[in-house]
Amino acid sequence: MRTIRTCALWCLFPLIWMATAPAAAAPPAPPSQPTSGPGGSNYLHAGMTTRGPYWAAGHEGQDRYKYYLYEPAGPVPQSAPVVLFLHGWNAIEPRAYGAWIEHLVRKGHTVVWAQYQDSMLTLPFLFAGDAMAAWRDALSRLDTEPGHVRPSRDYKGGYNTAVMGHSAGGYLSLILAALSAKPENGVPRPYVVVAVEPGGLGAIPKADFSKIDDSTYIVLVVGTNDDVACKSTALFLWNEIRKVRDANKDFLLVRSDSHGSPPLFADHYFPATVGFLGDATHLNALDFFATFKLSVAALNCAFKRQDCPYAVGHGRPEQVDMGSWSDGRPVAPMVWAEDPNTLDTACEDPPPYGCGYAPASSP
Numbered sequence: 196m197r198t199i200r201t202c203a204l205w206c207l208f209p210l211i212w213m214a215t216a217p218a219a220a221a222p223p224a225p226p227s228q229p230t231s232g233p234g235g236s237n238y239l240h241a242g243m244t245t246r247g248p249y250w251a252a253g254h255e256g257q258d259r260y261k262y263y264l265y266e267p268a269g270p271v272p273q274s275a276p277v278v279l280f281l282h283g284w285n286a287i288e289p290r291a292y293g294a295w296i297e298h299l300v301r302k303g304h305t306v307v308w309a310q311y312q313d314s315m316l317t318l319p320f321l322f323a324g325d326a327m328a329a330w331r332d333a334l335s336r337l338d339t340e341p342g343h344v345r346p347s348r349d350y351k352g353g354y355n356t357a358v359m360g361h362s363a364g365g366y367l368s369l370i371l372a373a374l375s376a377k378p379e380n381g382v383p384r385p386y387v388v389v390a391v392e393p394g395g396l397g398a399i400p401k402a403d404f405s406k407i408d409d410s411t412y413i414v415l416v417v418g419t420n421d422d423v424a425c426k427s428t429a430l431f432l433w434n435e436i437r438k439v440r441d442a443n444k445d446f447l448l449v450r451s452d453s454h455g456s457p458p459l460f461a462d463h464y465f466p467a468t469v470g471f472l473g474d475a476t477h478l479n480a481l482d483f484f485a486t487f488k489l490s491v492a493a494l495n496c497a498f499k500r501q502d503c504p505y506a507v508g509h510g511r512p513e514q515v516d517m518g519s520w521s522d523g524r525p526v527a528p529m530v531w532a533e534d535p536n537t538l539d540t541a542c543e544d545p546p547p548y549g550c551g552y553a554p555a556s557s558p
Contacts (some may be wrong), residue, residue, distance in 0.1 A: 223455035226480045226518030233495060233502050234488030240274070241269030246262040246343075249336065251328040258313035259321065262329040263289055264337065265296055265306040274347040276355040276498050277305045277337065279330050279385075281364030284395065285315050286467065287509045292361070294468035294478055298487045301472075304357075304494060305344050307333040310368070323361070323370050327382050330371070334383070336416060347498075349386075355498055357387035359490055361466045362424060365393030369404060369413070369432055375548040376406035384408050386497040391416045391491045394424030394545075396431055404435035412493050413444040414506055416463045416485065418461035419540045420451050426535070427544040433535050445507045447515070448530040448538060449485045455520045459527075480526055484517040509533075 229235040229238065247263035248434040254260035267275055278299055282292065289308045298307050309329040311322045334354060337343045347355045360368040368390045375384045388411060407413075413546030415433055417426045426448075433446050448462040459481055466486050492505035492514075508514035517526035532538045 212351060216367050221456075223520035223522040223524065225455055225457065225459055225520060226483070228487075229479070229484045229518065231515075232503050233302070233491035234298075234483045237369060239303045240267040240272075240301045243297055243300040244271075249332065251332040254328065258287075258310055259311040259317055259325045260328050260332075261313075262333050263308045264343070265300045265303065267309065268305060272344055274345040275303055275305045276357065276386075276494060277307060277317060277334065277335075277346045278494070279326070279356065279358045279368075280306050281311065281326060281358065281360030281367045281371075281469070282308070283360075283362030284314065286312075286362070286364075287312065290468045290530065294472050295466065295486055297472050299359075299490060299494075302491045302494075305337065305346070309333070311455065319363075319395070322367055322399055323374060326367060326371060327374065329493045331381050345471065352507065354383045354387050356383045357389070357494055357497070358385045359381070359387075359389040359394070359507050360390075361391045362463065363395040364400060365390030365415075366399060366428055366432070368394040368404045369393070369407065369436070371397070372408075372411060372413075373402035373406045374403050376408070383534045385411065387412045387493045389414045389416070389493055390432065391419050391486055392418055392424050392427070392463055393428045394463075396428045397476055404432065405438055407436060407439060409438050409440055410443060411439055412497050412507060413439055414489050415444075415446045415535075416449060416489065417447075417452075417538075417540065418449050418463065418465060419542065420461050421540075421542050422465040423463035423545070425542040425544040426538060426540055430535055430538075434483075443507055445509060445514075446532045446535040446538075447489070448532060448540065449481060450527040450530065451541070452517075452527040454524055454526075455522070459517075470477070481516050484526070485529065487507055489514075 231237045234541045243251040244266045248261050249259035311325040358368040375382045415429045417429050452459045465481045492502040495501040496503040496506045504511045
């Protein structure tokens with residue numbers, strides 16, 4: 196009887212230990228949106244007003260010339276800088292970048308989302324002209340039609356504008372900045388250009404990038420696991436904008452980090468936020484600390500003389516910081532590339548005439 200009783204106790208010991216042992220620790224969570232700063236939730240406006248679709252004059256119903264307007268609300272400002280937002284190749288639904296757009300708007304800017312292609316069949320040499328037609332029409336509408344937030348103006352009376360984009364739209368952002376130097380194109384010179392994971396060289400005709408105003412603030416961003424464009428398009432652009440002041444431009448690498456769950460993966464699609472700020476399942480630190488922070492900081496630097504260290508800080512801590520996992524470990528910071536031509540990435544540049552092909556730079 197004693198043997199049976201002893202065996203019963205030993206047999207129960209594993210069950211008792213399992214019941215009292217501490218549960219396995221949950222993996223650390225990624226950082227949430229900060230409460231302040233250019234990437235933070237300290238918004239100037241409680242909401243935004245969406246208007247459209249509109250089409251450039253003379254092109255009604257032709258989706259290559261379609262655009263939407265996103266204007267600050269709650270309160271409605273009298274005027275605001277205007278950002279032209281250019282989507283990636285065939286990413287022709289504004290919702291794909293909804294949270295990024297909303298962040299820009301609620302931080303005090305009007306956003307024009309221009310659809311420069313109606314499908315995959317739109318020829319790339321048409322992209323820039325389509326985008327400029329929509330841009331001209333949008334600025335005129337904002338400036339003259341009742342009920343809109345007016346474009347703010349600089350001391351010379353010109354519009355305060357910026358151009359931002361992702362993938363093919365990132366490359367087009369610099370193309371439009373260059374084309375703005377020609378008065379016959381009728382588009383204003385942008386004070387800010389932010390190109391995230393630009394691609395399209397070898398497919399979209401390039402421009403004379405030496406014509407970009409040397410005081411323009413330019414931020415080029417690549418992702419370490421971007422297997423679509425990688426870095427060759429961005430490198431080509433960097434080497435083409437030598438005339439832009441060193442103090443006004445930066446080249447940054449966003450890195451992946453799998454320390455916690457869900458992991459942070461800096462692939463080609465991380466800038467696509469899919470929805471709006473309330474749709475938090477699609478947002479993470481790559482949005483808050485990279486695209487959100489860098490784009491708003493560049494705007495604030497140009498138009499308010501604020502947050503310049505975040506935008507063009509040449510690797511300062513506040514610029515490259517990506518927050519911390521819930522266990523206190525810092526997320527892998529961005530890498531500022533003093534010489535982007537020596538930058539190493541996990542991705543490989545695409546083959547010639549792919550999305551990221553880089554022809555020889557201009558002398």
